[in-house]
Structure formats: structure tokens, C-alpha cells
Amino acid sequence: MRFATAQPPQWPSPSSVSGMMRIVILALLPAIMVSAWFYGPGVFFNIIIAVIAALGTEAIALRLRQKPVTATLGDGSALVAALLFAFSLPPLCPWWVTASGMVFAIGLVKHAYGGLGYNLFNPAMAGYVLVLVSFPDLMTGWPAPDIGDLDYQRPGIGATLQYCLTGQFPDALTLDAIARATTLDSVRAGLGAMRTMDEIRMNPVFGDFGGAGWEWVNNFVAMGGGALLLLGIIRWHIPAGVLGGLLGMASFVWLLDPEISPSPAFHLFSGGAILGAFFIATDPVSSPTTARGRLIHGAGIGMLTYIIRTWGSYADGIAFAVLLMNMTVPLIERWTRPRIYGRSA
Amino acid sequence: MSDPVVWNAQPRRPAWGVRTPRRKTLATQAPILRAPPPARVTIPLVGGAGTSAQPVVVPGQSLHCGQPVATPTAAGHPCIHASIAGRVKDIGLYPVAGSAQPVPCIVIERSERETFWDGYPVQPEASSLPAAEIRRQIAAAGIVGLGGALFPTAAKLDSAGQAPLLLLNGAECEAYISCDDMLLREHAERVVAGGRILSAAIGAELCVIAIKTDMPEARRALLDAMEAAADPRMVISTVTAKYPAGGERQLIELVFGREVPAGGRPADIGIICQNVGTAAAVADFFLDGRPLISRIVTVTGGGIATPCNIEARIGTSVADLVQLAGGYAGAPERLIMGGPMMGIALADDELPISAATNCVIAATAGELGEAPAELPCIRCGLCVEACPAALMPQELLTAVRDENTARLESLGISECIECGACDYSCPSHIPLTAQFHAGKRLLANAQLSRRQASIARARFEARNRRLADENRAQPENPPDADALQTLLARTRPRTPERPD
Numbered sequence: 001m002r003f004a005t006a007q008p009p010q011w012p013s014p015s016s017v018s019g020m021m022r023i024v025i026l027a028l029l030p031a032i033m034v035s036a037w038f039y040g041p042g043v044f045f046n047i048i049i050a051v052i053a054a055l056g057t058e059a060i061a062l063r064l065r066q067k068p069v070t071a072t073l074g075d076g077s078a079l080v081a082a083l084l085f086a087f088s089l090p091p092l093c094p095w096w097v098t099a100s101g102m103v104f105a106i107g108l109v110k111h112a113y114g115g116l117g118y119n120l121f122n123p124a125m126a127g128y129v130l131v132l133v134s135f136p137d138l139m140t141g142w143p144a145p146d147i148g149d150l151d152y153q154r155p156g157i158g159a160t161l162q163y164c165l166t167g168q169f170p171d172a173l174t175l176d177a178i179a180r181a182t183t184l185d186s187v188r189a190g191l192g193a194m195r196t197m198d199e200i201r202m203n204p205v206f207g208d209f210g211g212a213g214w215e216w217v218n219n220f221v222a223m224g225g226g227a228l229l230l231l232g233i234i235r236w237h238i239p240a241g242v243l244g245g246l247l248g249m250a251s252f253v254w255l256l257d258p259e260i261s262p263s264p265a266f267h268l269f270s271g272g273a274i275l276g277a278f279f280i281a282t283d284p285v286s287s288p289t290t291a292r293g294r295l296i297h298g299a300g301i302g303m304l305t306y307i308i309r310t311w312g313s314y315a316d317g318i319a320f321a322v323l324l325m326n327m328t329v330p331l332i333e334r335w336t337r338p339r340i341y342g343r344s345a
Numbered sequence: 346m347s348d349p350v351v352w353n354a355q356p357r358r359p360a361w362g363v364r365t366p367r368r369k370t371l372a373t374q375a376p377i378l379r380a381p382p383p384a385r386v387t388i389p390l391v392g393g394a395g396t397s398a399q400p401v402v403v404p405g406q407s408l409h410c411g412q413p414v415a416t417p418t419a420a421g422h423p424c425i426h427a428s429i430a431g432r433v434k435d436i437g438l439y440p441v442a443g444s445a446q447p448v449p450c451i452v453i454e455r456s457e458r459e460t461f462w463d464g465y466p467v468q469p470e471a472s473s474l475p476a477a478e479i480r481r482q483i484a485a486a487g488i489v490g491l492g493g494a495l496f497p498t499a500a501k502l503d504s505a506g507q508a509p510l511l512l513l514n515g516a517e518c519e520a521y522i523s524c525d526d527m528l529l530r531e532h533a534e535r536v537v538a539g540g541r542i543l544s545a546a547i548g549a550e551l552c553v554i555a556i557k558t559d560m561p562e563a564r565r566a567l568l569d570a571m572e573a574a575a576d577p578r579m580v581i582s583t584v585t586a587k588y589p590a591g592g593e594r595q596l597i598e599l600v601f602g603r604e605v606p607a608g609g610r611p612a613d614i615g616i617i618c619q620n621v622g623t624a625a626a627v628a629d630f631f632l633d634g635r636p637l638i639s640r641i642v643t644v645t646g647g648g649i650a651t652p653c654n655i656e657a658r659i660g661t662s663v664a665d666l667v668q669l670a671g672g673y674a675g676a677p678e679r680l681i682m683g684g685p686m687m688g689i690a691l692a693d694d695e696l697p698i699s700a701a702t703n704c705v706i707a708a709t710a711g712e713l714g715e716a717p718a719e720l721p722c723i724r725c726g727l728c729v730e731a732c733p734a735a736l737m738p739q740e741l742l743t744a745v746r747d748e749n750t751a752r753l754e755s756l757g758i759s760e761c762i763e764c765g766a767c768d769y770s771c772p773s774h775i776p777l778t779a780q781f782h783a784g785k786r787l788l789a790n791a792q793l794s795r796r797q798a799s800i801a802r803a804r805f806e807a808r809n810r811r812l813a814d815e816n817r818a819q820p821e822n823p824p825d826a827d828a829l830q831t832l833l834a835r836t837r838p839r840t841p842e843r844p845d
Contacts, residue, residue, distance in 0.1 A: 003692060004690070117724060284725040333737075342605050
């Protein structure tokens with residue numbers, strides 16, 4: 001009898017890139033739902049626009065690079081980048097902001113460097129930083145969270161959609177009337193105005209630890225991150241590094257002068273720290289592959305985030321911190337190469 | 346320390362390795378089947394590490410089972426015995442698994458009656474023989490490493506230094522394979538006896554028998570046999586069921602917490618590692634006078650009617666083995682000699698088994714899963730975690746594809762044991778091990794041409810030096826004037842005459 005042959009191993013890997021990406025998407029879904037609960041349907045509009053722009057850009061880039069289009073779209077990496085990017089955007093955001101960020105992220109940051117596996121920078125964060133510095137006014141569209149005891153005007157589905165498509169609200173509504181400063185923005189402005197943390201925290205946008213609403217979204221992001229850890233999609237080193245770096249810096253400064261420093265818990269539960277730790281900094285392509293390298297990479301992101309939040313000119317620093325640490329990855333990998341079996345260090 | 350014979354009760358848990366489905370129970374339901382001699386055997390005359398044997402029989406000659414048919418071509422090469430009684434049909438080149446070229450083999454056809462050669466004495470007190478004498482007899486018995494290396498056991502024992510440790514490897518870690526497990530379950534006393542003889546052969550102070558956590562029956566049988574032997578120098582160690590914990594270097598790391606130096610052998614750190622099957626073969630020789638003529642082979646997989654372990658004569662064809670296991674079931678798609686990770690896919694089942702064949706798998710379509718199309722590396726680092734040699738496979742991959750041999754060397758490709766753990770962990774389905782196999786050849790070729798170039802350079806420089814020395818030597822002894830004139834006169838006719 002004759003049989004087919006192949007080189008060993010005869011047993012192909014049971015895991016797949018698309019399977020990993022699918023789990024990442026599923027792990028993020030609960031947090032997206034909670035975010036939409038607090039911040040309205042704009043969350044979904046952002047996602048729809050980002051996904052269309054990402055997949056469209058990826059398809060065009062693949063066609064231009066003469067690569068198989070449908071097979072590569074199916075790997076799910078563009079979809080994950082689109083979800084993470086859209087999730088970072090303010091819920092009230094005109095479509096061209098979303099689309100331009102995604103076209104830049106997928107077309108330039110990812111495909112101009114060789115596509116899946118070759119990008120130096122995290123595409124979602126590069127896209128986010130592009131729109132943050134290009135459209136600073138349009139990146140403030142955070143409505144007050146739907147908590148109940150807050151005095152705010154909330155746009156309905158129609159008004160949100162109209163803003164998303166035209167950049168204009170119907171009737172007399174304006175972005176200024178709807179949008180509220182995020183908690184990180186409030187702290188930054190309050191401390192700038194020489195107020196103490198206790199005074200700043202009187203603002204109803206604050207919840208128990210971080211921002212009202214925010215802290216719930218972050219709880220669900222953390223649960224999704226925990227699921228990724230349990231399922232072995234990510235390892236603990238990068239999240240531990242990010243959270244350790246951020247909390248370490250925050251605790252040190254807070255213990256020195258708690259009156260004018262936000263608490264470590266506030267840093268953890270406001271802004272994108274948890275999303276960054278579990279979903280963004282863990283992007284395999286743009287992070288180190290060694291265990292020690294991952295700890296260093298994560299700690300760098302955590303500390304840079306604190307530095308940018310506290311002494312920089314942006315309220316949240318996750319995206320900048322991630323991009324800065326992306327640049328160090330080849331160096332970190334060089335330093336943290338494991339000692340080969342049987343060889344001296 | 347409840348049990349004196351259990352050593353290293355909590356061996357280290359490796360960060361490396363992969364967990365595959367086990368699928369070992371397929372073949373462990375029935376006892377080992379002692380196969381009758383097949384109608385014909387094809388016995389390869391080559392062993393591991395370039396060793397070979399020279400035939401001492403001629404075609405047409407009648408043979409007893411166990412009679413020597415080939416002697417070592419040099420010291421440290423193997424001795425080969427007839428695995429069945431019969432007549433030499435042919436001595437020639439035949440295809441074998443794992444070799445692109447046919448290799449020298451002796452083909453024997455079975456005779457009516459099975460007769461046994463009685464040239465080897467039974468020596469129940471073997472472990473009290475002098476060490477050198479035991480090693481000489483092990484060489485004569487034709488015993489080679491049954492773990493897969495096929496390297497003559499005596500040569501390995503000869504390399505032992507002072508007061509070494511003996512490690513008996515029963516930690517077969519590949520899926521499907523259960524020959525060592527079944528050997529320990531049924532003949533643990535043979536393994537213990539063989540271990541004592543091997544210890545005596547090298548003067549070992551300690552003999553550690555390593556098995557895995559998922560072999561409770563073997564462990565029980567082994568503990569009973571060790572109690573019966575009551576030898577305080579024999580201990581048992583249980584290691585994790587992760588793949589490739591049974592690799593020689595990996596097992597040494599797990600059991601002793603030490604590493605074999607790169608480019609070196611376990612003997613360099615005072616450890617001699619032998620397969621438990623090899624130990625049993627040593628016991629068979631000294632206690633029964635039977636040289637190495639058979640081994641236990643797991644015949645298994647979804648494409649086999651009744652998977653089982655078979656004690657088969659060396660040189661039996663895979664087709665004969667499959668017949669003994671009830672024949673093929675359904676439509677097997679792939680035939681593997683060895684395990685699913687490191688085994689070789691056979692193109693046909695007429696090939697013979699060697700002393701290294703521990704398993705034959707007939708896998709049905711989809712039994713091992715389909716490999717989807719290869720994607721680019723996403724740097725997930727799963728291969729880095731899986732690699733038991735602590736290499737970075739994703740970096741080695743780019744070095745192979747760039748044919749950057751200097752980088753291959755510095756990244757440690759020579760330490761790759763080609764276990765396939767990186768392939769099994771890769772979500773992008775990149776054929777990493779196949780690439781590293783090619784990379785090793787690339788490096789070997791580059792090193793060869795570098796060696797040749799340095800020899801050529803040395804030769805060229807030596808010639809230049811010699812010419813320079815000769816030139817320098819000449820002015821010191823200027824020829825006298827007359828001789829110079831004679832020389833000039835001799836050169837003159839050679840100058841072409843100018844036609845005026």
C-alpha cells in the first residue's frame with residue numbers, strides 16, 4: 001500500500017491565528033456592550049465605521065500587494081485592530097475621524113511595513129494617536145455616562161447618527177452642551193487650577209474609584225482580560241508589567257502627597273489603563289516574545305503612561321506609551337534572549 | 346521521604362514543552378503480542394552515527410536464529426544477528442525508512458523449523474563480572490540504543506568517565522507510543538536486572554529509572570521489581586507528561602537539574618543515559634543468552650484494526666506488523682514510523698523495521714488534523730515558550746530564510762533537537778522544524794566550505810612563504826660569473842630572432 005508523505009512533525013498545530021483573534025473579539029464584546037449602555041449608540045456607530053474602513057483598506061492593500069485577499073481578511077487581525085481603535089474613540093465622533101484613523105493604521109502602519117506580523121507599531125494605537133493630534137476638538141465627544149443622578153443632555157439614536165455622519169447635531173444641540181470632560185481631563189484641569197483632589201472629586205463624573213461609568217466599563221475589560229489569560233491567548237507578563245509600572249509610580253507619588261495626587265485606584269480605573277494592559281500592549285506583533293522582555297515592555301508602558309498623564313500635555317498616555325515602547329522591542333528582545341540549553345550565558 | 350526507592354519525588358516542572366493528546370491507551374488494552382517469525386526479514390547493516398557492520402555470511406547459507414551475520418567494520422560499530430532461523434536470500438542494497446539512499450541489508454527467508462544458535466552462555470551472575478568484560482559482551486550481543494539512536498551501547502558505555510550516574514529512560518513522551526510503558530508493565534524485572542548489569546559495566550553509584558506521571562501501572566510494576574531486587578543503588582524518578590520530557594537532554598535537565606554542555610555528550614557531566622528497552626535487551630542477553638533480535642513495537646492509530654504492542658523480529662516489514670495487528674481498518678491516509686512529532690511518514694509499507702522502530706502509526710484522514718495554509722509569523726512567542734532548548738524559533742526562521750549562517754550559529758541552531766514542539770505551538774502553521782533541518786545543512790555546508798577555504802588559504806600562504814624564502818636565499822649565494830655566463834648563453838637561443 002502507498003501513503004502520502006510529509007516532513008515531520010506529522011501533527012499540525014491545533015491553534016490558529018484566526019482562532020486567537022476570535023477569542024480576543026469575544027473577550028472584548030461584554031465591555032463594548034457596557035460601554036454602549038453608559039455612553040449610547042455612538043459606540044456601535046464607531047465600530048461599524050472602523051470595521052468597514054479597516055477591512056476595505058486591508059482589501060485594497062492586499063490587492064495592491066498582490067496577496068490573497070479573502071484568505072488574509074479572514075485572519076481577523078484587521079477586525080481586532082478596528083475594534084480596539086473604535087473602542088478607544090469618544091462615543092460621539094464624526095465618521096471621517098474614525099475612517100481616517102483606520103485607513104492610516106491599516107494602510108500605512110500595517111501594510112506599508114509588510115502586513116500581518118511585520119508592523120513595528122500597534123496599528124490601533126498609531127491610528128488613535130493620528131486622530132488625537134489631527135482632530136483635537138473632535139476627540140472630546142464623551143457624553144456624561146448614563147448613571148441617572150447626573151444633569152446632562154443625552155442625544156438619541158437619530159441625533160447621534162446625524163452627528164456621526166455630518167458632524168452636526170439637529171436643532172439647538174451642540175457638542176459643548178453634551179460632552180463632559182472625562183475624569184482624567186477633570187483631574188488635569190483641577191490640579192492645574194491649584195485645587196486639591198478632594199475638591200476635584202466633588203464633580204459627579206467621579207465614581208467610587210475612577211470615573212463613574214468608566215469604572216464599570218473597566219471592570220468588564222478586566223474580566224475579558226482575565227478570560228484571555230485563562231484561555232492562554234495572552235501571558236501574564238505584559239499586563240502585570242503595565243499595571244505594576246503604573247500603580248508603582250502612582251502609589252509612590254500619591255504617598256508623597258495624597259492631597260494633589262490622584263490615587264493608584266483612580267489611575268487604574270480611569271481611562272484606558274486596563275484596556276491597554278490586557279488588550280493593546282499584549283498585541284503579539286509589536287511586543288517582545290521573551291518572558292523577561294514582556295515584563296520590561298509592560299513596565300515601560302505603565303510608567304510612561306503615568307508620566308504622560310501627570311506631566312505631559314495629554315490626559316491619557318496609554319497610546320503614546322505603547323508606541324514609544326514599540327520602538328524599543330528589538331532592543332529589549334536582544335537584551336532578554338534566553339540562555340540556550342547547554343550554553344553559558 | 347516515605348519511599349527510599351523514589352528519588353527526586355518532585356522533579357522540576359519545565360516551562361518548555363507542549364501538551365498533545367496522548368492516545369496511548371489505544372494500544373495498551375491487550376498484552377504484548379509475541380510475534381511468530383515472519384516469512385522474511387530484511388536486516389539493515391547500518392546503525393546510528395555512521396556506524397555499520399560487515400556481513401560474515403554468504404547467500405544461500407543456512408542460519409540459526411540469533412547467529413551472528415555481520416561483524417563491526419571498526420571498533421565501536423555494531424554486531425548484527427539473524428533475527429529468524431532460515432537461509433540467506435540476498436545481501437544487497439534495500440530501501441529503509443529515514444534514508445534517501447538504499448542501504449546494505451541481509452535478507453533472510455524463514456526455514457520450516459525455528460532453530461536457535463547456542464553460542465552465547467547464560468550468565469545469571471553477570472553483574473559480578475569485571476566491567477570491561479560486561480562491555481565486551483554487550484558489544485558482542487549487538488545491543489544498540491533502542492530509544493532511536495541505534496548507537497552501539499557498548500561504545501556509549503566505554504565513553505563513561507569515573508563514577509558516573511546511569512539514567513534509564515522510560516519516559517516515552519510522544520503520543521501513541523506505549524512500547525516502553527508496556528515493557529515496564531510486563532517485564533519490569535528485566536529492566537531492573539539490565540539496569541544492574543549496565544551499572545556494573547560502568548561502575549555507576551546510582552541508577553535512576555525515569556518514567557512519566559501518566560504511567561501508574563508501569564510505576565507499580567517497577568516498584569515491585571525494585572523491591573524484589575533490593576538494590577539500594579536503584580531509584581525511580583517520575584517526570585512530567587509534557588512533550589518532549591523524554592528527550593535525553595531534557596530528561597537529564599528534569600531529573601538531575603543539570604544541562605549537557607552544547608556540543609558535548611551526557612558522559613561529559615558524568616551521566617550515561619540508556620533506554621529501558623536497551624536495559625531489557627542487556628538482561629535478555631546475559632540471563633537467556635539471546636542477542637538483540639527483536640524489540641517491542643507499538644502498532645496503532647485509527648487506521649489499524651486492533652492496535653497493540655508487538656514483540657517483533659528486527660527486519661520484519663511494516664506490512665507484516667500491520668497484519669499481526671489485524672490489518673488496516675478503513676482507509677488510512679498516512680503511515681508513520683515513530684511518533685506523530687518526530688516520526689517519518691512512509692511512502693509504502695514494504696520497508697523493514699530496525700532496532701530503533703518504536704512505533705508504527707496508520708492515521709486515518711483527519712486523525713491528526715489538517716494543516717491550514719501557512720501565515721506570516723505574528724511573533725506570539727508560543728514557540729519560544731515551547732522550545733526545550735530555549736531557542737527563539739521565530740528568529741531562527743528568518744535566519745534560515747535569509748541564509749544567514751553566522752546568525753544561525755549565534756542563535757544556536759545546533760542545539761535544536763528537532764522535536765517539533767515549535768511547529769505544534771505555531772498558530773501560523775509555519776513548518777519550523779523542516780526549516781531548521783534545512784538550516785543545519787546550510788550551516789554544515791558553510792562550515793565545510795569555510796574549512797576548505799582556510800586549508801586553501803594556508804596552502805597558498807605556505808607557497809608564498811616558500812617562494813619568498815627561495816627568492817631571499819638566491820642573492821645570498823650569487824652564482825659565480827662563469828656560471829652566470831653559461832646560464833645567459835643557454836637563455837639566448839630561446840629569445841625569438843628578429844627578422845630583419
